[in-house]
Amino acid sequence: MTERFDVIVAGAGMVGACAALSFSRCGFRTALIEPRPPLDDIDPVDASYDLRVSAISPLSQHILSKLGVWPALDQSRVEHYHQMAIWHENGEANITFDSVELARDSLGAIVENRQILRALLAACEAQSTIEWFRPDAIELLQENSDQNLRVTLKSGVEIESDLLVAADGRNSNTRSLAGIDAWNGSYDQIAIVANLVTELPHQHTAWQRFLKTGPLAFLPLANGESSIVWSCDTELAEEILKMNDQPFCDAVGQALEYRLGAVTATSDRLSFPLSWHSCNRWLKNRILLIGDAAHGVHPLAGQGVNLGFSDVDVLIDMIGDLSRPWNQRKLRQFERQRKSETTLATHLFTGLKWLYGSDNPVLNRLRNSAMQCVQASPWSKRLLMKQAIQNMALNHLIPKL
Numbered sequence: 001m002t003e004r005f006d007v008i009v010a011g012a013g014m015v016g017a018c019a020a021l022s023f024s025r026c027g028f029r030t031a032l033i034e035p036r037p038p039l040d041d042i043d044p045v046d047a048s049y050d051l052r053v054s055a056i057s058p059l060s061q062h063i064l065s066k067l068g069v070w071p072a073l074d075q076s077r078v079e080h081y082h083q084m085a086i087w088h089e090n091g092e093a094n095i096t097f098d099s100v101e102l103a104r105d106s107l108g109a110i111v112e113n114r115q116i117l118r119a120l121l122a123a124c125e126a127q128s129t130i131e132w133f134r135p136d137a138i139e140l141l142q143e144n145s146d147q148n149l150r151v152t153l154k155s156g157v158e159i160e161s162d163l164l165v166a167a168d169g170r171n172s173n174t175r176s177l178a179g180i181d182a183w184n185g186s187y188d189q190i191a192i193v194a195n196l197v198t199e200l201p202h203q204h205t206a207w208q209r210f211l212k213t214g215p216l217a218f219l220p221l222a223n224g225e226s227s228i229v230w231s232c233d234t235e236l237a238e239e240i241l242k243m244n245d246q247p248f249c250d251a252v253g254q255a256l257e258y259r260l261g262a263v264t265a266t267s268d269r270l271s272f273p274l275s276w277h278s279c280n281r282w283l284k285n286r287i288l289l290i291g292d293a294a295h296g297v298h299p300l301a302g303q304g305v306n307l308g309f310s311d312v313d314v315l316i317d318m319i320g321d322l323s324r325p326w327n328q329r330k331l332r333q334f335e336r337q338r339k340s341e342t343t344l345a346t347h348l349f350t351g352l353k354w355l356y357g358s359d360n361p362v363l364n365r366l367r368n369s370a371m372q373c374v375q376a377s378p379w380s381k382r383l384l385m386k387q388a389i390q391n392m393a394l395n396h397l398i399p400k401l
């Protein structure tokens with residue numbers, strides 16, 4: 001017999017697990033499909049820090065707290081940062097943001113992705129209204145009638161619902177099966193990720209220097225080390241990736257102008273080719289895209305998963321009090337609101353990447369003057385930080401914080 005659910009979620013990454021947990025807490029019977037085996041089998045916890053970390057905004061912390069997930073994290077491995085220091089390699093355009101100026105405890109927190117995912121998955125496991133299909137994946141989608149979507153899994157199991165939420169990441173297979181087009185473009189950059197010890201303390205500060213070849217971020221970790229995300233033009237990144245540890249550390253230290261002194265590598269390096277994507281529709285009949293399945297931004301502003309958590313929060317706000325999650329008008333409203341907010345974020349981060357990487361003297365003057373104005377104006381600093389803290393959500397989220 002084909003089992004019926006109120007909602008099916010494809011993908012148990014950070015955003016999909018957050019969505020499944022939120023639906024389930026609203027009383028909806030939820031199917032959760034994930035091709036990877038349980039996390040313990042693939043990614044054991046140990047003392048060393050996960051190479052994948054995220055800057056989690058205060059709004060995302062609030063969203064995860066409402067679900068009981070934030071307090072479940074090992075707080076000794078959560079680093080709250082109080083300042084951000086941003087400058088350009090020509091040395092003229094400096095901006096600093098301070099949590100005191102915003103009357104906040106911190107500007108955000110650096111957390112291992114593995115920790116967030118484990119806490120979300122554990123919370124999902126504890127929900128009797130979530131049924132797992134793992135390891136499994138969607139093979140076929142059939143829309144039978146106005147109220148019914150039949151999903152055939154690779155295992156041969158068939159399930160039905162009025163709503164399928166696709167949170168299966170940037171290469172979303174559900175998006176392809178639904179025939180939703182994504183526009184995408186390469187940034188012609190590769191992000192190099194590594195953990196390092198610095199000679200000087202990180203001072204609970206997120207440091208970002210914009211080089212013409214791409215931004216270098218030093219994110220503070222709770223163990224005193226720093227996690228770097230160095231986005232470089234592809235050719236340069238390939239050279240850097242080939243370097244032995246010492247020349248690599250010298251290059252990183254120099255690229256940050258030794259603001260934290262000499263650096264020593266404590267991990268291997270990972271690399272991620274960088275691209276952006278967005279979709280002209282997020283909703284097609286009963287299929288809805290969220291998270292990286294719907295949008296992909298440059299990591300320079302640390303917003304990708306934050307945008308995904310906001311997708312979930314806005315969706316649940318709109319449909320959580322309905323008896324069933326399927327309501328075309330509400331889902332359209334969600335699509336309109338989140339699509340415009342995330343499209344704005346995608347263009348903004350692409351524009352910043354382009355503006356900071358430009359050699360054009362007129363653009364350079366414009367950039368430097370704009371940054372000087374922001375630095376001199378507490379009001380514009382507050383406005384900019386408020387958007388970052390609120391995951392670029394312009395409309396309804398402001399009263400929440």
Ligand SMILES: Cc1cc2nc3c(=O)[nH]c(=O)nc-3n(C[C@H](O)[C@H](O)[C@H](O)COP(=O)(O)OP(=O)(O)OC[C@H]3O[C@@H](n4cnc5c(N)ncnc54)[C@H](O)[C@@H]3O)c2cc1C
Pocket residue numbers: 010011012013014015016033034035036053054055056136137138167168169170173174191193229272290291292293299301302303304305306307308
């Ligand atoms: C270098 C780097 C640094 C970053 N730093 C930050 C940061 O500081 N802050 C921030 O907010 N964001 C950051 N991001 C972005 C962030 O990592 C992503 O936006 C986020 O991981 C997306 O989460 P997701 O759950 O939407 O997708 P994913 O994490 O890709 O999860 C998708 C899930 O779907 C599953 N799946 C795949 N195929 C299928 C299928 N066919 N059916 C069902 N399930 C499937 C996958 O196994 C996975 O579990 C960074 C990204 C990079 C590359």
